[in-house]
Amino acid sequence: MRYAMAIDTKKCVGCSDCVVACQVENNVPVGYCRDWVTETVDGTYPSLEIEIRSERCNHCDNAPCVRCCPTGASHIVEGGVVLVTPNKCIGCGACIQSCPYDARYSHPDGHVDKCTFCLHRVKKGQDPACVSVCPTKCMYFGDLDNPNSDVSKMIAKRKYKTLAPEAGTKPQIFYLI
Numbered sequence: 057m058r059y060a061m062a063i064d065t066k067k068c069v070g071c072s073d074c075v076v077a078c079q080v081e082n083n084v085p086v087g088y089c090r091d092w093v094t095e096t097v098d099g100t101y102p103s104l105e106i107e108i109r110s111e112r113c114n115h116c117d118n119a120p121c122v123r124c125c126p127t128g129a130s131h132i133v134e135g136g137v138v139l140v141t142p143n144k145c146i147g148c149g150a151c152i153q154s155c156p157y158d159a160r161y162s163h164p165d166g167h168v169d170k171c172t173f174c175l176h177r178v179k180k181g182q183d184p185a186c187v188s189v190c191p192t193k194c195m196y197f198g199d200l201d202n203p204n205s206d207v208s209k210m211i212a213k214r215k216y217k218t219l220a221p222e223a224g225t226k227p228q229i230f231y232l233i
């Protein structure tokens with residue numbers, strides 16, 4: 057079992073419904089977020105290309121945030137999902153510094169928080185909240201070890217990239233390009 061996400065940059069319209077759904081589903085405090093939308097412009101006028109991406113923790117296979125955590129609060133569970141145990145976190149911020157994707161934030165309650173791949177929903181057979189609300193259906197979630205999962209099928213038939221591969225973190229979010 058290896059949970060992963062594929063996100064189609066050709067279908068994302070940047071509506072931020074994924075961000076709002078995550079905030080509501082996960083009681084993310086006002087002013088903070090576990091996912092966010094970026095827009096990058098490539099090329100020169102008039103041949104400009106805009107890429108819009110919904111970003112979050114990449115649930116890296118080689119996660120520096122887990123390695124540097126002094127208390128074991130940051131850990132990896134079945135399916136490769138990277139989680140934080142709030143009551144083990146001392147708020148030192150080492151993991152925030154180590155993440156090349158800026159995917160973690162300090163929760164006002166004193167612990168660090170980030171995307172959980174909505175494991176509480178996944179365990180019930182539901183898609184993550186962000187995936188389930190996307191109006192263009194541009195996100196695909198599932199088990200990479202299952203060739204019939206949505207995510208496996210998408211990365212088998214499309215070109216894709218990961219973010220900051222040079223960091224060596226082995227991200228498990230694949231951007232279809």
Ligand code: SF4
Pocket residue numbers: 112113114115116119120121122138154155156157158159160170225
């Ligand atoms: Fe850790 Fe950042 Fe990778 Fe998430 S994206 S697993 S927080 S290094």
Ligand code: SF4
Pocket residue numbers: 124125126127128129130140144145146147148149150151152167168
């Ligand atoms: Fe670990 Fe918490 Fe420190 Fe992050 S802030 S490294 S989760 S103890």
Ligand code: SF4
Pocket residue numbers: 077078079081082090091112170171172173174184185186187
């Ligand atoms: Fe938020 Fe869940 Fe999507 Fe992660 S998988 S960004 S926690 S809604």
